[in-house]
Amino acid sequence: MTTNTAPSSLDACTPTTSAAIDIAAAAKVATVLKAIADPFRLRMLSAIAMDPRGESCVCDLAGLSDVSQPTVSHHLKVLKDTGMLHAERRGTWVWYRIAPARRTAVTALLDGFAPAAVLGEGGADVDPGDRDQASADSWVSHLAEELAEDYGSVDRDLVVAIVRESYAALARTATVTRYLIPLAERFARQRLADLSRDRDTAAPQVLFVCVQNAGRSQLAAALVNKLSDGKVVARSAGSSPASQVHPHVHSMLKGIAGEQYTSEVFPKPLTDDAVRAADVVVTMGCGDICPIIPGVRYEQWAVGDPSLATGDEAESIRSDIESHVRDLLGRLNS
Incomplete structure (x- = not known):
């Protein structure tokens, strides 16, 4: 004879809707x-x-x-x-x-959820070396606090937005995330420096823009920094940045600026603040992607892509870029 035993209060399922959103x-x-x-x-x-x-x-x-x-x-x-x-x-x-009433919600969406979704926390695309890192939103908050102190003239909410956007932008093209955090910090600091730049007193600044920021724009920026002896600031960016600088160009950068400089360069996305901070914007094969900002001078250089060339061809392109750079520096210093 089978005896049916009623489930205990611990085993019974007692549905509740009290914790659910209205x-x-x-x-x-x-x-x-x-x-x-x-x-x-x-x-x-x-x-x-x-x-x-x-x-x-x-x-x-x-x-x-x-x-x-x-x-x-x-x-x-x-x-x-x-x-x-x-x-x-x-x-x-x-x-x-x-809307002021929605700013907190927008910040939570873009600072917390968006970076986590882009990185796929806990997913296969996260490098094992990063699993012990703080979560993306915690890192954003920590770095934003630090940068808010360093760049007191910039609105605190904007600092948070810059850090979050810099991180997410680099994460979109990152193939290995091990170095994503330090690169994002460097990118955010550069952008905040651009926002804080006093055009009347600062050294002339040039922005080089190509498609991937992995070849000619990197070479041009390195040449400006070397040939101007620091008297002209050079930035570079890409309309659709690659995940890393092209190996051929990486070798040429070493010859121009040395090992330390080359180890610190990485493809960066084009941002509006970089364009606004520049005195001259040089486009190199990226079309009309740059926004037109009053007071900024625009030039277009028709030069080859060294990442698609080898040997003598690549060196010829480098020489062509150097010739353009020397001409630009001469005009900036005149």
């Missing part, structure tokens, strides 16, 4: 999450949040993707309808800023 609140949150669940909208939200002006014009945001102006306006309207953005028309253009 139905109405869940519906509202889901609506907002659905609205921002689009790569282009997230990029626009990020660009607006980190804009040093505290707001962005619709004309600035159009450069984030190859879409029409009406499409950009549609995506911005979706974000505005959720309450994430405030909009203000000034003349021809509409300007957007993060």
Whole structure:
């Protein structure tokens, strides 16, 4: 004879909904999450949040993707309808800023969730050597605190945005994450230095831009730093940066600037603050990707790509770049 025994109170499942988010609140949150669940909208939200002006014009945001102006306006309207953005028309253009009541939420999204999602914490793409590192959001907070002290003239929220965006931008192309944190710190410091730059008193600054920032723009920057003896500051960036400097170019950089300099260079994405800080922007095969900033001079150099050349061809390209650099330095010093 079989005896049925009632489950004890410890074994019985007692469903509860007391800890769940309220139905109405869940519906509202889901609506907002659905609205921002689009790569282009997230990029626009990020660009607006980190804009040093505290707001962005619709004309600035159009450069984030190859879409029409009406499409950009549609995506911005979706974000505005959720309450994430405030909009203000000034003349021809509409300007957007993060709604004050939503800034904390946007910061949490971009500082905490976004870096973790990009890195895939706990996933196969995280290098074993980094498993004992602090989580991305903890690192962002720690470094932001440090940099906020070093760059007191820059708004604290903007410092956090710069650190977060620098980390996430490099993580998108990183093949090994072991050195991601120190590289992101170096990139963030460079960007904050650009934001703090006093154009009237600082040394002339040149920004070289190519596609991958793995070849000609790196060579040009190294040549400027060497030939100007530090009297001209050179930066470089890429419209679609590679994961590392090309091996052929790496060898040439050693010959120009030495082992220490070469060990510290890495491909970096093009940022608006780098363009704004420059006195001269030199494009090298990347088309019209650079935003046009009043007061910045633009030049386009038609030079070969040393990463696609070998031997004598690569050296010829290096010489061509050096010739352009010497001419530029002569004009800057005249």
